[in-house]
Amino acid sequence: MKCPYCNYVESKVTDSRTSMDGQAIKRRRECLKCDKRFTTFETIDLSVQVQKRDGTFEDFKQEKLQDGIMAACRHTRVSHDKVKALAYHICADLMSKQVREITTKDLGDIVMDHLQEIDMVAYIRFACVYKRFKDIKDFLDAIHSIKNKNESCREKNKIIDEENIYGAQKK
Incomplete structure (x- = not known):
């Protein structure tokens, strides 16, 4: 990794740990020429x-x-x-x-x-x-689409809940 201070290409890693909930690795490096430290991040x-x-x-x-x-x-x-x-x-x-x-x-x-x-x-x-x-029609169409989808989901959940209730009563 090139040093940001002197542009020397060799450095050593002094510390390494995960960062951003495991999405990256944070490394502290030290330049082998000027001895200054800098941080790098390794991500996917x-x-x-x-x-x-x-x-x-x-x-x-x-x-x-x-x-x-x-x-x-x-x-x-x-x-x-x-x-x-x-x-x-x-x-x-x-x-x-x-x-x-x-x-x-x-x-x-x-x-x-x-x-x-x-x-x-x-x-x-x-x-x-x-x-x-x-x-505004595009907004209203999107809102109605969401509303219809939510009502459909609520209806499905109601049917499932009723089946669970009636199923429990049959036992």
Whole structure:
């Protein structure tokens, strides 16, 4: 690792520990020439290509994903740590599936699925940018879609609860 002070290429690691909930390794290094110390972080390199709407490709960046989620979650009950964990979870999921390419549409859908479980306001904010809402009708359609989905889930849970209650009474 090149020293940031004298540009010498050799250094020794003096301390190493996990950081960011195991998402990175923080290393303290000492330059073998000038003896100054500096810190480096080692993170997972997710070599996934993201295909943008215009057909071009760019490297996947967890920071960019995290920034987009953070913008949607601003002024909500979703903490910064929860956003970091969500971005990490999405990256880990892409790695476990050995994804090499993903479209912005697929990536956006993954984020929206997670945000819908976490915070509805963040979900709508993200959808607004991701789906390029043009007018209030787009917002209302998204809200009605969420409402219908939630009612469907509540109805399923009610049926399951009733089956559990009646099943318990039959015994």
